[in-house]
Amino acid sequence: MKSWPLWCLLILAFITPLWASVVGVANISIHDALTIVCGSLGGGCEVDALKQRIWIELRLPRIVLAFLTGAGLALAGKVLQTVTRNPLADPYLFGISSGATFGAVLVIAVLGGQVSWGISAQIGLTGGAFLGSALSVMIVLLLAGRRVQIERMVLAGVATSFMFSSATSLVLYASDPQAASSLLFWSLGSFARATWGQMLLPLVILMVCFLVFLVYTRPLNAMLAGDENARSLGVEVHKLRISMLLLTSLLTAILVANTGGIGFVGLMIPHIVRRLFLQNQKHLMWVTPVFGGVFMVWVDVIARGLIDGHELPIGVITAALGSVFFIVVMGRRAWSH
Amino acid sequence: MIGDSVYEMSDNILSVEHLSWSVASGKRRILHDISFDIPSGAFVGLIGPNGAGKSSLMRCLYGVHHPQSGTVTLQGRDLFFLNARQQAQKISVILQEHASHMGLTVWDVAAQGLIPHKGLLEWETKQDKLRIKSTLEELDLWPLRHHEFESLSGGEKQRVMLARAQIQQPELLIMDEPTNHLDVHYQIDLMNRVKAMGISVLASIHDLNIAAAFCDHLLVMDKGRIIASGSPNTVLTENLVADVFHACVAVDRHPFMPNETPRITYAYQTKTQELNDRGES
């Protein structure tokens, strides 16, 4: 079992945020960054106040939120794929993304008349999105029946997605073009409004979910053997499945509510990680989120830096970058056999 | 129970009494009043035509189905009072077909046998690792340990399942038609290895000759009931095979197996043809 890929990943996980923090419109070099850190820790370093503010209040929260989101979505995707034994499962299985978008649209449509300032409005948008995804999950679980059957659940999720998407489109059609464009931007994902305060809840939920998933690694892997085999190994299959579905939904919903619907990561990162870390299957439960987090930080850098003076939505880049990456990894493997 | 048992009434590892099970909220009964015992260390075969309820019976025993009535006692304790994990510590299962296991290696799958014995927060100890290693070596799987389970042949997969079952250290091994889809060589190999384990076994077997050769005791099921029980040579008669399996056979003593093992030879004609023949002569 080779461990150098793991070390590579860990090193990358430390370097990437640092590098990402010195990329941006304002000219902040690594030297500046280190000076800021030194200054904040009371090391008596002379620091440009504006640069410090930008670095600490704008750049770092973005990077941390990007990492959290990437890690959370990748982890949710992995657990869902394991628990449903479906390699095409992703965190939006229950129409979570469409539900969140619909919730956000409703908030905008209902509260739109009041122009508000500050954090309370942001909470309104996030809250609405979260309620929307929660509603979607409830509908899917109701449709899936008492003993959760995977096929019914997947179908119910697809149907619910369509339902919320069409409702969203209708509301958008009837609203101001500026509002529609704003919502489109939100639904494609963005870390531009990251603040330290906003991150506490997602961080806590991610940590809790991660620990639970880590502890349940063995029973989760037993699910891969099939329901009957898993039961014969002592795993309470239905209970485990439902609780994992609910946990991943919670994790996904809180992330989507904060950052909008970023696609692709939850579906593809688990596959990419599995193929890249063939010899380290045991560690996938922590490797997947770390890889997802690093990936998302890169994506955010590209979103900020690709076009001068203009920010691209994250969802567009995750899809483009991730699919190319995946094709390369698959292609390599196909030809090496 | 029809027929007599010639085995000794030693301690029973498993006792099933009056087990019944229905589906579709009681509308369709699959198992009718099933009762039998498995003595400690015995290799018990379950035979019968497709649809007799063999798999359903086994699923009741390892927790996938919940019978509506009857009791099952495992080493003196009521099986259904144990939780899934406790059940898994005593009973392990080998099925005929397997899910893809999505990327797990042979080692990973074999190591799953430890799951019932490990708390959520326990690591694999060095001892565990040594045990997995020696089990894999015994089953000639050591060179394959890093291969993906999915990429193995049918026979190799069953050996991995056997390794997993062994690592699970059960008191009772339940096998649901484990030799289906296997080459003859692998069928015999698997059965020999299982027998060599020396633990109590309940196995449903399709091939009557294999059942005869390996089992100490046979249970014959048809239409959800046990219609015969006893040693192979008392149970496997031409009449029983004709009634239950609707096949004409000749039964004699196997030329090189010990213990008066019966040998089933199939007449490759249908019953009606046979009756016609008899009618003619």
Next chain:
Amino acid sequence: MVALKNLFQILVGALFVCSFEARALPEAKDAQRIVALSPHSVELLYALGVGDRIVATTEFADYPEAANHIERIGGYHGIQTERIMELKPDLIVAWEGGNRSEDLALLASLGLPVYRSETKRLRHIADEVLALGKMTGKETQAQQLVQSFHQQLDELTRANKDKAPVTFFYQLWAAPLRTISTASWINEMLAICGGQNITTDTELGYPQVSLESVLLGQPQAIIIPSQHGHDNGEISGLDWNQWPEIPAVKNQHIYRINGDILHRFSLRVVDATQELCNTFDKVRQTK
């Protein structure tokens, strides 16, 4: 469905290319039945005194008051072409960029006279007034309006020429943070008042920018247009008070200006410009 829609668009586009006479000024000399497909055109037509000739218009045409009674036949998402045909107009005043080009191409291909008003530069307002005057037989009126328009703007330019420039950030939308650049016509008004936009490095008229660039730009004033007329769905405003590093925030120079007249391509931009100049004067006073 999508394939059909694409095919339709291609056909319409082809028809449009064929009927390129729509590009030139329509032959109308004294149009009596006018369909005005933008709020600003409605205003200009009323200014010319021919508001009563408008038979249909789009939503949000709310000035002057009388315009609210004109039949509405669509908006940003599309227009009811069938109804337009039914009304038998002899002039359609369309909005390049504000109406869907498929709809306009369709109208042109049906042989209806379509005038497309351009809204790229401030002087296009004057151009449109003159063009509309010609097409409705109100040329003298138009000349007068244009003269007065230029006069007022010249006065403002002169009055503010020698004043100290005021750097500003124009917050068009908060989420995503969108502004106007020097390429936008709205910027011309701000420039007349001596304003200097901090967003200069792009050719896009309405780029999305990051908060960082605003911090770096250090604007002395932040202008936020607000629509009083209708809800624009902007609910998550930006809390500028978190950033006292910006001079505009420190000195409390964040101003909300009536966006209806700021963004509408009508003669009232003069009033809007006046308001902007007053605002900048306030900034200069307390500097």
